[in-house]
Amino acid sequence: MISTRSYSLMVHGGAGAFENLRAPECEAETIESIRRILEDGREILQRGGSALQAVEACASLLEDDPLFNAGRGSVLNEQGRAEMDAAIMDGRDLSAGSVAAIGEIANPVQLARRVMSESGHVMLIGEGAVRFAAQCGIPRVPDAYFLIPERIEQLKEAQKKLQTLSDKKNDGHEFGTIGCVARDIEGNLAAATSTGGIVNKLSGRVGDSPLIGAGLHADNETCAASATGHGEDFMRTVLCKMISDYVYLKGMDAHQATAAGIDFLTRRICGQGGVIVIDHAGNCASGFTTRKMIQGWIERGAGTIVRI
Numbered sequence: 001m002i003s004t005r006s007y008s009l010m011v012h013g014g015a016g017a018f019e020n021l022r023a024p025e026c027e028a029e030t031i032e033s034i035r036r037i038l039e040d041g042r043e044i045l046q047r048g049g050s051a052l053q054a055v056e057a058c059a060s061l062l063e064d065d066p067l068f069n070a071g072r073g074s075v076l077n078e079q080g081r082a083e084m085d086a087a088i089m090d091g092r093d094l095s096a097g098s099v100a101a102i103g104e105i106a107n108p109v110q111l112a113r114r115v116m117s118e119s120g121h122v123m124l125i126g127e128g129a130v131r132f133a134a135q136c137g138i139p140r141v142p143d144a145y146f147l148i149p150e151r152i153e154q155l156k157e158a159q160k161k162l163q164t165l166s167d168k169k170n171d172g173h174e175f176g177t178i179g180c181v182a183r184d185i186e187g188n189l190a191a192a193t194s195t196g197g198i199v200n201k202l203s204g205r206v207g208d209s210p211l212i213g214a215g216l217h218a219d220n221e222t223c224a225a226s227a228t229g230h231g232e233d234f235m236r237t238v239l240c241k242m243i244s245d246y247v248y249l250k251g252m253d254a255h256q257a258t259a260a261g262i263d264f265l266t267r268r269i270c271g272q273g274g275v276i277v278i279d280h281a282g283n284c285a286s287g288f289t290t291r292k293m294i295q296g297w298i299e300r301g302a303g304t305i306v307r308i
């Protein structure tokens with residue numbers, strides 16, 4: 001029997017082939033990090049915290065961990081800078097906030113939350129978003145914060161191979177993004193997504209992550225969804241809203257709606273990536289078209305499961 005006062009929580013840490021997770025200790029570290037973050041999220045939801053609080057907290061922790069392509073571990077653009085996108089959405093009233101193409105902010109998801117609650121707008125970009133951060137008392141961090149040796153090496157390699165958006169179908173490519181969806185014990189849903197985008201991307205390129213409906217969506221009447229993958233594919237299909245619409249219009253649960261969304265992504269554009277979804281009843285589902293996706297979940301208060 002489904003308890004209506006149970007909580008559910010899911011996180012993802014990107015989709016792809018994960019050739020760079022070849023070191024077994026790196027894979028073990030990733031699994032351990034996801035597990036820890038889910039347990040922190042569980043604590044929030046167990047003591048009656050909101051889905052919105054849980055997704056912001058979990059996404060921030062993922063942004064702080066250099067293993068993931070978001071916040072501190074963001075991949076570098078063609079100019080060797082971290083240029084990040086993030087968004088958050090509250091399923092109670094469909095309020096949302098997002099930031100795009102920003103540097104110098106350690107936790108873009110927290111800035112997105114402030115955009116949602118304090119700016120009167122939904123999306124701020126670039127220098128304007130960073131100025132708004134200062135007004136909110138969010139400090140800038142130096143570029144050096146993001147310049148971790150693995151990311152510098154990765155950019156050099158990518159530039160050597162002239163790896164650009166045009167060779168996105170390279171099977172070894174990774175589509176790092178982090179995301180989190182939650183249902184709290186009141187039945188409220190929320191979603192958050194954050195990313196550094198694609199390594200060696202053009203300066204000014206914005207992906208799906210900050211776009212409501214493409215990189216995430218949350219609606220108490222349907223589901224919360226967060227995507228990871230080749231952003232352009234999710235922008236063209238508005239996949240998270242599509243999954244929500246499958247729940248709303250066709251009465252599907254999270255599993256059916258996710259499968260239908262992934263089927264569309266594959267059939268129509270051979271899109272690359274994946275999605276995590278929690279529906280209004282707390283069912284947890286995921287789907288992906290890549291070889292792997294880093295993900296973990298707690299379904300209706302049960303044990304923590306992590307998979308790569």
Ligand code: GLY
Nearest residue numbers: 197207229230231
């Ligand atoms: N999905 C992340 C990006 O393409 O930027």
